[in-house]
Amino acid sequence: MLYFQVVILSATLMMVYYCEFTDTFSPAQQGFICRDAALTKPDPGPEQDSLIQPVILYSVVGGLPVVLISGVELVIFLLHYNSNNLYDQEKVVLMGDCCYVNPMVRRTFRFLGVYVFGLFATDIFVNAGQLVTGSLAPYFLSVCQPNYTALGCQDTPLFVVQSDACTGDPDDILRARKTFPSKEAALSLYPAVYLAMYVMCCIGSSGGRLAGPLLSLSMVSLAVLTGINRVAEYRNHWSDVIAGQIIGAAIAVFLVVFVVQCFKKRPGMPLSPSDAGTGNTDEVSAYINRTMETGDKYVVSQSPGSCTEVT
Numbered sequence: 001m002l003y004f005q006v007v008i009l010s011a012t013l014m015m016v017y018y019c020e021f022t023d024t025f026s027p028a029q030q031g032f033i034c035r036d037a038a039l040t041k042p043d044p045g046p047e048q049d050s051l052i053q054p055v056i057l058y059s060v061v062g063g064l065p066v067v068l069i070s071g072v073e074l075v076i077f078l079l080h081y082n083s084n085n086l087y088d089q090e091k092v093v094l095m096g097d098c099c100y101v102n103p104m105v106r107r108t109f110r111f112l113g114v115y116v117f118g119l120f121a122t123d124i125f126v127n128a129g130q131l132v133t134g135s136l137a138p139y140f141l142s143v144c145q146p147n148y149t150a151l152g153c154q155d156t157p158l159f160v161v162q163s164d165a166c167t168g169d170p171d172d173i174l175r176a177r178k179t180f181p182s183k184e185a186a187l188s189l190y191p192a193v194y195l196a197m198y199v200m201c202c203i204g205s206s207g208g209r210l211a212g213p214l215l216s217l218s219m220v221s222l223a224v225l226t227g228i229n230r231v232a233e234y235r236n237h238w239s240d241v242i243a244g245q246i247i248g249a250a251i252a253v254f255l256v257v258f259v260v261q262c263f264k265k266r267p268g269m270p271l272s273p274s275d276a277g278t279g280n281t282d283e284v285s286a287y288i289n290r291t292m293e294t295g296d297k298y299v300v301s302q303s304p305g306s307c308t309e310v311t
């Protein structure tokens with residue numbers, strides 16, 4: 001089962017590599033209207049000149065979840081080390097008789113693994129959208145520099161479809177053809193929503209009534225501001241940013257609800273080896289005792305990443 005997940009993760013990683021670091025795929029060639037006011041904003045320059053530099057954005061997107069999730073899991077582990085509340089269900093997990101893995105480490109890897117998968121998925125979605133639509137950036141005509149005399153549209157607005165209409169730098173033009181949806185908006189809102197939901201269901205109200213909501217809202221606000229900054233710098237249209245944010249948020253919500261199953265509470269389920277993890281603690285202990293007495297060996301699996309409320 002673990003093997004299968006590693007294969008899926010590697011496949012998505014490979015797709016991300018092809019989208020980001022090779023020019024295997026090229027965007028659709030969209031035409032434009034001569035002197036279209038929506039496309040004649042000044043060229044904001046390469047991404048490095050942005051207020052929110054890519055190196056900072058991607059360090060936060062990659063680093064913050066690792067720090068936050070391992071930190072929270074460590075605190076939960078230390079708080080509940082002696083009270084057998086939280087991990088009772090997970091302590092019984094035998095890894096095929098060979099080894100016992102600390103439940104804290106298991107949970108941390110589970111949350112981070114799903115996070116990384118979602119990050120790759122978001123990136124693939126966004127790249128696919130950009131390539132299929134080939135939507136033009138607000139500064140497209142500034143880098144395209146079409147020769148209006150040669151195109152014959154000095155006076156009349158004309159829809160230009162010629163693929164050789166541009167005379168500007170090809171790399172800049174390629175950059176200006178990949179805007180819908182906004183990658184920065186999607187890749188900032190995805191971590192924010194994922195971590196906000198993680199914080200809300202794993203910290204809950206244990207850090208005071210407002211600590212969790214404050215942390216969550218701060219992360220989401222910063223992510224939304226990152227998107228607004230794209231519009232302010234003329235790098236994206238509003239529609240690009242909003243579409244990117246919807247994609248990022250939707251993937252995060254989908255993964256947390258259906259894959260990590262934070263909000264899934266299934267009380268009173270019949271106890272079987274496959275869903276022992278969701279039963280209540282007494283039933284699980286009784287089940288383990290029965291198993292011990294009869295001498296059977298079971299690998300008791302539990303639902304992935306069930307968040308137990310910390311009280």
Ligand SMILES: *[C@@H]1O[C@H](CO)[C@@H](O)[C@H](O)[C@H]1NC(C)=O
Nearest residue numbers: 146147148149150151152167
């Ligand atoms: C634009 O095209 C016209 C006609 O083909 C040509 O005479 C002119 O030199 C071109 N201008 C530029 C800047 O390339």
